Amino acid sequence: MTQQTELSVDLSVGPIAYEDTGGDGTTVVLLHGLAQDGTVWRHVVDELGTSVRCIVPTLPYGSNHVPVRPGAKITPHSVALLIGEFADALKLGDDTVFVENDAGRLQQLAAERPDRVGRMVIAGCEAFDNYPPGPAGKLLEVAARVPGGITMLVRTLSVRPLRRMPGTGYAVMSQRPVPHELIDRWIEPLRKDPAARKLLLHYLRSGVKTEMMEAADALRTYDRPALVVWGKQDRMMPLAHGRRLAELLPQGRLVELDDCGTLIPLDQPRALAAAIREFVAAD
Secondary structure: OOOOEEEEEEEOOEEEEEEEOOOOOOEEEEEOOOOOOHHHHHHHHHHHHHHOEEEEEOOOOOOOOOOOOOOOOOOHHHHHHHHHHHHHHOOOOOOOEEEEEEOOHHHHHHHHOOOOOOEEEEEEEOOOOOOOOHHHHHHHHHHHHOOOHHHHHHHHHOOHHHHOOOOOHHHHHOOOOOOHHHHHHHHHHHHHOHHHHHHHHHHHHHOOHHHHHHHHHHHHHOOOOEEEEEEOOOOOOOHHHHHHHHHHOOOEEEEEEOOOOOOHHHHOHHHHHHHHHHHHHHO
16 A cells, blocks of 8 residues: 555635655645545555555535634635635646546646646546536536435435445446445545535535536637547446547646546546546657
């Protein structure tokens, strides 16, 4: 297992926890999706080993165990800018590779601050008009509109047999069951802390579908190295969207992985790590 140092950096919303493997290799920032934390990347980090320096922040998506400042407003757009603020605070160079799975905030950051995103890997993410994405995203959106809906959804996910119901929650995101230990960790703040549920609720109610379309259009001028990695069995993020992203990015390349859903870091960590390693070495 690759050694990681647990750290935190104080940003505009409060402290953001992250892990850093250190080393002299190219810095790779690994970004997770909603209602998850940095542990989704654990196998990829192990596969990458000492070939690169991995930095894995836990973003304030409701599963963060380090709370943000009271009153902090978290929206899709603000998280995109927060990723840039995080990289600025750590003084990461313009050769840094940003990798995102599940969410679409990296596309928004690259559209708004292309100078901040030197190189990027879009690995099975929200794109174009797919927001909220797929069945799991739609379920979250509905829960956010119903009083007590998020609380009820979290309670449902707390019952282990219900997590494996086809087409729902984390079950629709992966080709194989997401380990209970990860889900337990991800939902713990949402289960115990009303502030965490409020954070997630505000995020879900603040999303604007047109923002992703605008970001995609801006990516046409992102003339920097970019890799798109997509799971062929992804039920949340259409495979056609991965191909469209690779085509519109001036330096875009595409890798499609078999036996793989949305959570590529869990379904195909070795293949994803290999694609990242090759991408880093090529540019």
